[in-house]
Amino acid sequence: MDLPITPPCISLAPLLQATFLERENRFRVRIQVAGVLATAHLANPGRLKELLTPGCTVWVRRADRPSRKTAYDLALVQQGETLISVDAHVPNRLLYMALQSASLAGLAKYTQVQAEVTVGHSRIDFLLTSPQRERCWLEAKSVTLVQGHKALFPDAPTKRGRRHLETLMQLVRQGEQAAVGFVIQRPDAVAFSPNDATDQAFREALRVAAASGVKILAWRCAVTTDSICLGSPVSVYLDPQRS
Helix, strand or coil: CCCCCCCCEEECCCCEEEEEEEEEECCEEEEEECCEEEEEECCCCCCCCCCCCCCCEEEEEECCCCCCCCCEEEEEEEECCEEEECCCCHHHHHHHHHHHCCCCCCCCCCCEEEEEEEECCEEEEEEEECCCCCEEEEEEEEECEEECCEEEECCCCCHHHHHHHHHHHHHHHCCCEEEEEEEECCCCCCEEEECCCCCHHHHHHHHHHHHHCCEEEEEEEEECCCEEEEEEECEECCCCCCC
16 A cells, blocks of 8 residues: 655744734845844845735744844734745745655656756756656746735736746757746645736736746645645636636
8 A cells, every 4th residue: 555645844843922003125124023023034125015914923943043133033923823934935835845856746757956057147046857868947936925825926926937937948959858837835725826906917928827837836734833844736727817
């Protein structure tokens, strides 16, 4: 009997509950922890305006270097009962763990994984190679925005994202395999779509990429104050009229 595959997980503990006050710049926020004002590092350049609202509950981790300018790292935002990871580094870590354990459906045949590989003027997150020397290029994207149980990307226009898609399409034209994987850092999504209202050019580029042979994949995550785990795949809809 085959044993169930354990999903890749990243430990988040120990976290402290805090209140978000304001975003000072792309990577620094002001918070209140146990009644004390403090600053926290935000490892996410996205707008996050639907998540980071003054007075919302967040979960932070104390910085491991006392000399650092920010005393904490912002890990999670809480909306009602839903916890959302806002660390943009997490998706790559989860996918790397899943690829190493051959637990990603559709990509399990690739047994060798290289991270951060330069192609032309772009850097693609992963180069996967099978024992038969087949290759697949995989670009990972972090998703935090969900509306009506549909995950949406991006939350701001992204020329960089379009450039990655163009690189993947070029690789497919050269006979390679390519995919883009959207990691939804929250559990409440049942589908994924490009965010047409925010970046129509990215949506069109994603549709063209899919038609060109680039695989479009998406997964939601299970998130607690102790850990975040890569969860089940969700349906992908590239037409904004579908749900």
